[in-house]
Amino acid sequence: MNPLIQGLFNKFKESEELQRVNDDDAFELFSASLMLPDNLLAQAEKTDFLLDAGTVGIDIVALEINEQLAWDVSDVREICEAAGKIDASIYFIQAKRSTSIKSADILAFGSTVQRFLRNDGFPEFPRLQELASALGVVFSDYAAILKSPPSVYLHFSTSAPKAATDDPIVAQRAEEVANGIRDLGFVGRVNMEVIGADDLHDAWIRKNHANEVELQLEKQVNLPKMPGVDQAILGVVSVAELLKLVQADDGTLDERVFYDNVRGFKGEENPVNRQIINTLTSQERDLLPVLNNGVTVVASSYTPKPGDAVAVSGFQVVNGCQTSHCLHLSRESLGDAVMSVFVPIRLVVTQDEEVATRIIRATNSQTAVQENDLVALTKFQKKLEDYYKLDPADVKLIYERRSGQFYSAEVTKTRIVTVSDQLRSISAVFLDNPHSAARYTARLYDAVGTSIFQEEHKLLPYVASAFAAYRIENAFRTGLDPIFKPARYHILMACKYQILGGPSARLNSPKCEEQSAAIIQALKQPEQVAMFRAAAESVVAAAGGTMPTSDRLKRQQFTQELISLLMREPQTSAPGHPAD
Structure with a gap:
């Protein structure tokens, strides 16, 4: 690999704590971090973009609807039902570390993308199938409110020199792919790029240097x-x-x-x-x-x-x-x-x-x-930011109160906690609201906005919940089966119950502070994968022995069923407000 790109790639792996992820997967995420819009990257953990192991022809797919990531049919319905009009874009990335470019690989990329857009089916790759089905529902159920046919962006990413990306045969194959997709007749703008080492470096400069x-x-x-x-x-x-x-x-x-x-x-x-x-x-x-x-x-x-x-x-x-x-x-x-x-x-x-x-x-x-738009500017948020800086619990997380404030800073990106991250983690861990935590931020704030970020709240629970979210992402990188990822917020809640032996106290309670310290202490112990796996098995048990569907995970009823299993008796307190 080009030594400059190798250096940037190594820096990316370090900042995203991907050293234990194999290099092929890490390079796919490196390419995605440079090619995908920042507003989409901010909505998910980097590893969430990885497809099923063994997927051939496409490495990364991102479906964007009204500036929100949609992972499955349930997400599409939730976003579209709340909108009068929708904009849709779909991003495809095929990433190869090779310094050469094979025409056959470009054509195979285009063929797989066409198959995806036609929703021809990927039964052997469930994650890819979910995404293809999600796009299919945009066409079948929401065509009437599409502002225009979905835009399609294709990035064939390599570490090849400029001579390879400029090769006339490569350019011809890329144009054949773009024309083949345009000829489908049901998509809008089609943009096909063959990316080489120079392009990766230029993209890195644009993403990481001050404007x-x-x-x-x-x-x-x-x-x-x-x-x-x-x-x-x-x-x-x-x-x-x-x-x-x-x-x-x-x-x-x-x-x-x-x-x-x-x-x-x-x-x-x-x-x-x-x-x-x-x-x-x-x-x-x-x-x-x-x-x-x-x-x-x-x-x-x-x-x-x-x-x-x-x-x-x-x-x-x-x-x-x-x-x-x-x-x-x-x-x-x-x-x-x-x-x-x-x-x-x-x-x-x-x-x-x-x-x-x-x-x-x-x-x-x-x-x-909207009040949730200005939440980052409140007195509580500033106090929370300062508390993260003091780091009395020694968790080494960084709170990003204002979006992008660490954009060019030398920090480990996975240790940055955004306001959206905090919303999700506190909702799942201390409000017993994991079914809402996966929703996009505006809907999540509507659901729990009056229950969080209150002046009288203790600060340590916020840090403890963010630390739990950070630790489970590390567990997914180091052995926890990715099949559990859709249930990550339910796993976090279950983990809290298993650590505390019951529900948590109110966020303004001294007892909640004590419980938060206990959670952090447990999360610092070795064998985190085993701890989260045990919590995941509780989620599966509550669902009857199989992984619950995305739709079921978004329902409060399943949360109650999980809590009942964890308590081994019916829950008597209101979710999020257990007795002190």
Whole structure:
């Protein structure tokens, strides 16, 4: 393997704690980490993307519906039933560590992808079959609300030199694969890439280096000095200049720059966004600076350039996600007007986390925002972040209160606990709510949001639950059968019952703190695989001797059946609120 790529691969394995995963699987995950959108990668553990052992032709499949990962038919129904319109994309990766590229492998990749898209069946590979069936349900049950046919992205990833990826025969085979998929007639955009060592390195740079851009401000006003603020500028920029902030080198939208924007894109059919797009395609587009609030950008550093240009790095678009997306979608219809239509911009340069947080909250509180979107900015969250830093329990986890704050830091990625991770683990371990823990974040917050992150809660239970989630992922890497992965949150709950000999106390109780310490102590003992396997066997026993289906795992009734088995008598306390 190219020594540069080998070095990056080794660094990836170290940061993701994949040293005990075989190199072929680890390279598949390395490729996925570079090819898949960050918002999808954040929704799952890396190893969740691995398919059944022995799967031939495809190594990674990710089905995205309305920016959410869907793993099976149950997920598809849950996402689609709550949506008026749906966007769907499907990502396929075939990863080979080889420094050469075989045409036959490219064609086999394309053939397997076609078979998947037609849902021809993979009875020998259950995980792949679940994903193919999930996409099939999108077509069979939700075609009427698809905004457009699903987009298909194919990445054939290797460590081959540029001469191999540029070979005319390789390019011809890749085009044959793309055309064959287009000819199916029921998919939309098809993008096929053959990735080599240079491409992997470029992708690594894009994913792991701080963003930097030079902007030409048409007009600007420097604001007076303020505490904690290195520089603050009000101005206007052309659409073309703004797109430099929000687009990647290949012209696609760079979702990384919206990490700290608490609202994701609400879609073209959203009334406000439809109005922005209509304005951009009408004769009134020159009025955009007075019709639109523009964007707010927070950057960590700033350098003035000749004229009215500035160079900014480490930046985030903390307000203006909707405007940015609409401008990106309208860029072609604007044509040359991208240079003459202007957008208001507020640029704040600060290295003070507290100042940045206040800006995010202020700029996002002027219009309706779901409370769970701002949860990361609460006093309790800051207190929890500081508690993780102090690490009195010596678990060596890092709490990521604001998305992406450790994006370029030298940390072990698997030890980062996001707000979503914390939501899921505390729900499963201490609220006895594992059936909700696997849901996507907004639905999970609706289910348990009033029961968590309360000012009077003890902090150690949050750390203990996150540590349990971290340890079970390690167990899956070191011997726990991946067949139990869909039940991971039920296993975590069962493990708590087995450690404590019963339910846990309320989160504001001193007893809960004592129980949390006991859980952490048990989790630090050797033979973690055996401990989690015993908990998994309880889950299987509660299901009647076989692994429960995904649909059954999402039902409260099964949680109650599991608790009854664990207690060996009917549960008398309400789930999540056992008696002290």
